[in-house]
Amino acid sequence: MKKINLFEPYWTNEDLDAVTGVIKSGWWKEGPICEKLEEEFCAYTKTKYAVSVNSATVGLDLIFKAYGIKNGEVILPALTFVATGLIPLYNDCKVIFADIDEATLTIDPKDVVKKITSKTKAIIVQHQSGYPVDLDSFEQFKKKGILVIEDAAHGAGTFYKGEHVGTRNPSVFSFNVVKNIAACEGGMVTTDNKDMAEKMMTLRWFGIDQFAWKKEKKKHLWDYSISMVGYKYHFNDIFASLARVQLKRLNKTNKKRKELAQRYNDNFLNRSLPVRILLINSPDIISSRHQYIIRVDEKHRDSLINWLTDHKIISGVHYKPINLYPIFGGHGHTPVTDREWGKMVTLPLHPKMTFEDVDHVCEVIARYFKQN
Numbered sequence: 001m002k003k004i005n006l007f008e009p010y011w012t013n014e015d016l017d018a019v020t021g022v023i024k025s026g027w028w029k030e031g032p033i034c035e036k037l038e039e040e041f042c043a044y045t046k047t048k049y050a051v052s053v054n055s056a057t058v059g060l061d062l063i064f065k066a067y068g069i070k071n072g073e074v075i076l077p078a079l080t081f082v083a084t085g086l087i088p089l090y091n092d093c094k095v096i097f098a099d100i101d102e103a104t105l106t107i108d109p110k111d112v113v114k115k116i117t118s119k120t121k122a123i124i125v126q127h128q129s130g131y132p133v134d135l136d137s138f139e140q141f142k143k144k145g146i147l148v149i150e151d152a153a154h155g156a157g158t159f160y161k162g163e164h165v166g167t168r169n170p171s172v173f174s175f176n177v178v179k180n181i182a183a184c185e186g187g188m189v190t191t192d193n194k195d196m197a198e199k200m201m202t203l204r205w206f207g208i209d210q211f212a213w214k215k216e217k218k219k220h221l222w223d224y225s226i227s228m229v230g231y232k233y234h235f236n237d238i239f240a241s242l243a244r245v246q247l248k249r250l251n252k253t254n255k256k257r258k259e260l261a262q263r264y265n266d267n268f269l270n271r272s273l274p275v276r277i278l279l280i281n282s283p284d285i286i287s288s289r290h291q292y293i294i295r296v297d298e299k300h301r302d303s304l305i306n307w308l309t310d311h312k313i314i315s316g317v318h319y320k321p322i323n324l325y326p327i328f329g330g331h332g333h334t335p336v337t338d339r340e341w342g343k344m345v346t347l348p349l350h351p352k353m354t355f356e357d358v359d360h361v362c363e364v365i366a367r368y369f370k371q372n
């Protein structure tokens, strides 16, 4: 049996043609293709403004810089990728860890309530594996002047109560190589605030004020003004051309992910294995199915991962909670995360896989449990 990877980018000749077209055009840097991608991303998600950037990580930083989040406390889930937690540190904020909801593995708003203090400036919610956070429960914090930010790195094609995630709060999406829109690297910031969108567009390119430049109709491209400390966070037309093709086929590839996830569910239910799956029962929710996570008894977790590797099946853990890393200077009270992460295994899920691949993974897991 061939090796089954945890993630793999999906591409066709259309991706090759798109990249080749940009290379041949001679305009590789941020330009018309990035602009088209931003328009198409707005149209797909029904958000007002989209700002392309070279990663979701810098996109999050851009939100902090534009909205002035610094020198305060930022609440975020312990179960996330380290990028979510690093951005508050870049901005001299203290990270306060919130626990997760056991059923959905997303940040638990009830625990967030307990962690709010007078110093709380922002809450970052993360749509873990593409399962949308219960965004309605976070509206209460906005009334207190706290900024809610969505880390929608996993959320391309995730809908909550009929709206695409990343449309009601400043948000970031990731286009890195393992994501549902895989453009090698890249990301998109979304916001419904025109001033913030323009500020982020200025900040992402050294603070060069292109808006003033357009308004003043200056003759020379070199004659720009800089009034903010900016960054080199802008995107490029080569990667954007990939992102455009991948966005165009997102519904198709996400449909395939959904079918594969359903095949996993059917296998686990039919085989009655000691595996907990995350069921999506609510009509309010469409998951991008970025990842497929199962939970097993923690005594089996690492040996099951090794067993799968021995059978050429690559699995993972998303995530080792980031409050275990000393840089954050404190673990906080996150009992559900502490208990659940040791049970979690991420199984291969990507649109190139077949139902036979899924059946094979489940068969290998069944054999593991027969022997152990």
Ligand SMILES: Cc1ncc(COP(=O)(O)O)c(C=O)c1O
Residues within 6 Å of the ligand: 054, 055, 056, 057, 058, 080, 081, 083, 084, 126, 151, 153, 154, 173, 174, 175, 176, 186, 187
């Ligand atoms: C939850 C989460 N947030 C943020 C990021 C950062 O994304 P990027 O690699 O585009 O910077 C990732 C990347 O894997 C992620 O999984």
